[in-house]
Amino acid sequence: MERIPKVSYISNFNQKNMKKNIRLYCEKIGVYITLCSLFLVTIEICSRIDDKIKYSAPFLSNYSHNMLTSRDSDGVRYNVPNARFEKWKNNSIGFRGNEIQLNKKEGVIRVACMGTSESYGLYENEGNEWPEKLNQHLNSYKNIEVINTSVVGLRLRMLKQYLQNYVFRVNPDIIIIFINPYSVARGFERKHKIQANKNNLDSNRTSKSLPTIEKKITLSTVVSNARCLPKIKQSIKKIVPTKLLRKYQLLDTLKQLEQIETERLKGKTPLDDISESHLVEFENQLHEIVDFVKMYNVSPILCTYPSLISKESIQKYPEIILDYRKFFVEFSTIGLLNISNRYNKIVELYAEKNQIEFIDLNKILNNDIEYFADNVHYTNLGATLIAETISEHIIKKVKYFQRT
Amino acid sequence: MIFNSIEYFLFLSIVLTLYFILPTKLQNRMLLIASYFFYGWWDWRFLSLIFISTVVDYFCGIHIYNRSSKQEKKKFVTISVVVNLSILGFFKYYNFFSESLVIALTTMGLSVSFTTLNIILPVGISFYTFQTMTYSIDIYRGNTKPTNDFLDFALFVSFFPQLVAGPIERARTLLPQIINKRLFKVNQFIRGIQLIFWGMFKKVFIADNLGVIVDQIYSNPNASGSEYILATFAFAFQIYGDFSGYSDIARGTAKCLGIELMLNFKQPYISINPSDFWRRWHISLSTWLKDYLYIPLGGNRLGTWNTYRNLFLTMLLGGLWHGAAWNFVIWGAYHGTLLIVYRNIYNPKMEYPLNPFQFLTGLLNVFIMFSFICIGWIFFRAQNLEMIGLICIRIFAGPWNFYDNQDIFIKVIFFSAVPLVVMLYDYIRQFNFNRLKIDLLIKNVVSSPIVLPLKSVTYGILTYLLLLYGTNTQSFIYFQF
Numbered sequence: 001m002e003r004i005p006k007v008s009y010i011s012n013f014n015q016k017n018m019k020k021n022i023r024l025y026c027e028k029i030g031v032y033i034t035l036c037s038l039f040l041v042t043i044e045i046c047s048r049i050d051d052k053i054k055y056s057a058p059f060l061s062n063y064s065h066n067m068l069t070s071r072d073s074d075g076v077r078y079n080v081p082n083a084r085f086e087k088w089k090n091n092s093i094g095f096r097g098n099e100i101q102l103n104k105k106e107g108v109i110r111v112a113c114m115g116t117s118e119s120y121g122l123y124e125n126e127g128n129e130w131p132e133k134l135n136q137h138l139n140s141y142k143n144i145e146v147i148n149t150s151v152v153g154l155r156l157r158m159l160k161q162y163l164q165n166y167v168f169r170v171n172p173d174i175i176i177i178f179i180n181p182y183s184v185a186r187g188f189e190r191k192h193k194i195q196a197n198k199n200n201l202d203s204n205r206t207s208k209s210l211p212t213i214e215k216k217i218t219l220s221t222v223v224s225n226a227r228c229l230p231k232i233k234q235s236i237k238k239i240v241p242t243k244l245l246r247k248y249q250l251l252d253t254l255k256q257l258e259q260i261e262t263e264r265l266k267g268k269t270p271l272d273d274i275s276e277s278h279l280v281e282f283e284n285q286l287h288e289i290v291d292f293v294k295m296y297n298v299s300p301i302l303c304t305y306p307s308l309i310s311k312e313s314i315q316k317y318p319e320i321i322l323d324y325r326k327f328f329v330e331f332s333t334i335g336l337l338n339i340s341n342r343y344n345k346i347v348e349l350y351a352e353k354n355q356i357e358f359i360d361l362n363k364i365l366n367n368d369i370e371y372f373a374d375n376v377h378y379t380n381l382g383a384t385l386i387a388e389t390i391s392e393h394i395i396k397k398v399k400y401f402q403r404t
Numbered sequence: 405m406i407f408n409s410i411e412y413f414l415f416l417s418i419v420l421t422l423y424f425i426l427p428t429k430l431q432n433r434m435l436l437i438a439s440y441f442f443y444g445w446w447d448w449r450f451l452s453l454i455f456i457s458t459v460v461d462y463f464c465g466i467h468i469y470n471r472s473s474k475q476e477k478k479k480f481v482t483i484s485v486v487v488n489l490s491i492l493g494f495f496k497y498y499n500f501f502s503e504s505l506v507i508a509l510t511t512m513g514l515s516v517s518f519t520t521l522n523i524i525l526p527v528g529i530s531f532y533t534f535q536t537m538t539y540s541i542d543i544y545r546g547n548t549k550p551t552n553d554f555l556d557f558a559l560f561v562s563f564f565p566q567l568v569a570g571p572i573e574r575a576r577t578l579l580p581q582i583i584n585k586r587l588f589k590v591n592q593f594i595r596g597i598q599l600i601f602w603g604m605f606k607k608v609f610i611a612d613n614l615g616v617i618v619d620q621i622y623s624n625p626n627a628s629g630s631e632y633i634l635a636t637f638a639f640a641f642q643i644y645g646d647f648s649g650y651s652d653i654a655r656g657t658a659k660c661l662g663i664e665l666m667l668n669f670k671q672p673y674i675s676i677n678p679s680d681f682w683r684r685w686h687i688s689l690s691t692w693l694k695d696y697l698y699i700p701l702g703g704n705r706l707g708t709w710n711t712y713r714n715l716f717l718t719m720l721l722g723g724l725w726h727g728a729a730w731n732f733v734i735w736g737a738y739h740g741t742l743l744i745v746y747r748n749i750y751n752p753k754m755e756y757p758l759n760p761f762q763f764l765t766g767l768l769n770v771f772i773m774f775s776f777i778c779i780g781w782i783f784f785r786a787q788n789l790e791m792i793g794l795i796c797i798r799i800f801a802g803p804w805n806f807y808d809n810q811d812i813f814i815k816v817i818f819f820s821a822v823p824l825v826v827m828l829y830d831y832i833r834q835f836n837f838n839r840l841k842i843d844l845l846i847k848n849v850v851s852s853p854i855v856l857p858l859k860s861v862t863y864g865i866l867t868y869l870l871l872l873y874g875t876n877t878q879s880f881i882y883f884q885f
Contacts, residue, residue, distance in 0.1 A: 031856070035859075035860045038857055038860040038861060039863060042860065042864025046864065046869075232872075235872055236871075241411075
């Protein structure tokens with residue numbers, strides 16, 4: 001009888017066992033990956049259902065704050081009427097707040113609040129943005145109506161056109177003007193750069209056009225469109241102790257800043273100050289706007305732009321100041337501080353010289369962290385203080401109107 | 405550090421990592437250090453109290469076991485009980501009794517004053533003193549043997565998952581698990597993680613959200629009857645979510661370490677009578693009171709009136725255990741009264757309805773018992789005796805305007821929905837499904853491949869609710885005891 005070769009039989013048996021085990025492990029891993037994916041997809045679906053119920057958000061299509069604004073044919077940014085994103089809602093005329101009639105009732109004094117995201121109301125709870133708070137303060141005065149005409153991201157050079165196309169149709173009597181100096185300074189810097197590049201291009205003309213970039217669906221685009229991620233991030237921020245969170249934020253911001261500086265500055269150092277010519281240009285633009293407003297018989301109130309930045313806050317809250325610097329990387333931290341001081345001084349001197357009603361809100365908020373959610377946006381407390389301060393001026397002005 | 409905090413999760417991660425790295429002998433030492441660190445995080449000064457209790461009971465236990473005469477054994481068990489109750493009595497009840505005595509004597513026309521001390525109540529004192537007493541008493545009764553390893557015994561007293569709010573463990577169940585080698589079981593570890601998650605959900609999503617509503621209404625003396633009714637219903641689920649959530653986190657943590665703690669809550673709101681309720685609510689305390697108070701007093705062996713007395717006293721002291729305030733005493737007396745009335749009116753041997761056709765009757769019993777439990781919660785939750793009176797009057801005499809309180813009603817139902825569904829499911833499970841042949845159907849469903857994906861989806865939904873709607877603003881209610 002032939003003997004079965006034991007060794008080869010055993011090695012065959014071990015090989016089969018090994019293959020079976022590998023297959024089993026692969027199946028298990030596959031099952032766990034599927035279950036984890038199902039778990040994550042469920043969270044995303046819950047997030048979308050939540051948005052649908054709370055904000056009537058679309059379930060499948062993209063949903064972001066970009067839905068709130070658009071640009072018209074002149075390139076002027078405006079609020080899309082009836083647009084809604086989370087707690088932010090525009091009325092049918094395209095302003096944040098309650099519905100109003102285009103035509104003003106007789107005897108009513110309308111106050112327009114003209115600013116950008118800080119006045120539109122970014123961090124405050126719904127109904128707590130300062131124009132709405134101002135409206136509540138002046139509620140007892142039945143003949144005063146406050147309208148939040150602010151637009152997120154509106155540039156100074158577009159302000160005149162925006163006022164003409166959108167604000168003056170509601171016939172305001174008083175307009176409170178907030179001008180974001182950082183945005184203005186950045187605008188001047190970029191304009192200067194574009195001009196310089198254009199000069200270079202004219203002398204070295206090429207006919208190359210920019211290649212079109214096709215948007216590919218990658219994992220990062222899917223993740224960036226996920227609605228659950230920002231919500232989960234916010235929830236985790238509530239749990240993590242503040243000290244730890246601040247340390248992490250600082251490290252993360254420094255990393256991002258380094259990247260942005262490398263991309264945008266290309267080896268150049270950020271500016272510590274703004275040029276005199278830009279300051280002069282700003283004053284001219286301010287003068288144009290005030291004259292324009294007066295031309296429509298609207299009484300302007302100029303305000304300094306409150307911000308958290310100061311010599312003390314740069315040391316105390318570096319993560320907040322540096323985070324804001326990401327959007328104005330052309331300027332150093334000292335540069336941002338100088339922008340705030342110098343532009344606010346111009347507004348103050350201009351108002352004094354031309355006898356325009358003036359409120360030094362930056363002094364009143366005093367760079368106090370209690371009033372700021374970041375460098376320029378306010379907490380509920382900050383919005384309340386601004387509203388209280390402005391309401392005193394409005395009441396005086398209205399009484400003056402009534403006397404005259 | 406509280407269980408629903410980032411500090412606890414960091415602490416637990418470190419403890420678990422060290423636990424799985426270290427050899428068996430060092431695991432207990434590491435757990436002891438971790439437990440003392442955990443307790444010291446609250447207030448390091450009170451470590452001395454827990455150490456005193458540990459030392460006294462360790463040596464008493466050895467002496468009780470080694471002495472041959474019953475009298476001498478009794479001497480040491482008395483030392484153990486007196487020391488533990490003295491610590492508890494001084495820190496928890498000194499101010500209460502001295503103030504109450506002053507009020508009582510003043511009412512009788514006697515002018516007296518006692519010094520009121522600014523005593524801080526050490527966290528968990530009611531729990532660990534009761535737990536250490538079980539050691540010496542069980543040795544005295546011959547139910548367990550003492551351990552010669554002081555450090556293992558110290559771990560039994562201070563085991564961090566259940567140190568500050570229970571379950572109150574018995575020496576004969578927990579100590580062997582500490583002393584003997586523990587084997588790592590993957591299923592046990594996973595079940596532990598699931599319990600921690602479920603406990604967090606009950607605490608952060610259910611209890612804390614309901615707590616906001618309860619606090620708002622119970623602190624408003626002008627609330628309507630319907631608001632108080634809704635708030636009381638909400639408190640029933642708040643305290644359940646809070647306490648059972650904590651117990652689940654404690655049990656889950658212990659499971660991850662290979663230790664089984666006792667079940668402390670067993671769907672208490674599907675109780676059909678007061679006895680059933682105390683077999684389901686804070687089981688570790690109710691069994692402790694039964695074994696170490698009710699039975700030594702005589703239990704139900706000394707005649708009807710003595711049984712009533714023993715029941716009433718046990719529940720009264722059980723109420724007092726919860727807090728040094730008259731509303732807890734009233735709450736305890738109320739439950740004592742319910743137990744006495746139940747013994748009188750109903751057949752104590754009435755079994756849980758097994759026949760699904762008795763479903764409606766059973767459901768009615770559940771509803772009635774739940775209403776009585778909620779009335780008890782009024783005494784438990786109200787700030788003082790005046791508020792108890794006010795709330796009871798408003799609830800029973802009105803005004804009621806449920807129509808105006810629709811949003812509160814919806815919120816309360818939304819946050820109570822999950823435990824309600826789980827309890828209803830558990831209630832249905834009590835029935836004997838074999839007769840209806842549903843048992844087989846349930847077995848098929850449970851073993852089908854759809855279960856795992858369904859679990860993933862369920863955990864996804866619960867995680868979303870926990871992260872987005874968990875408030876994390878309220879402390880654990882039972883920490884104050």
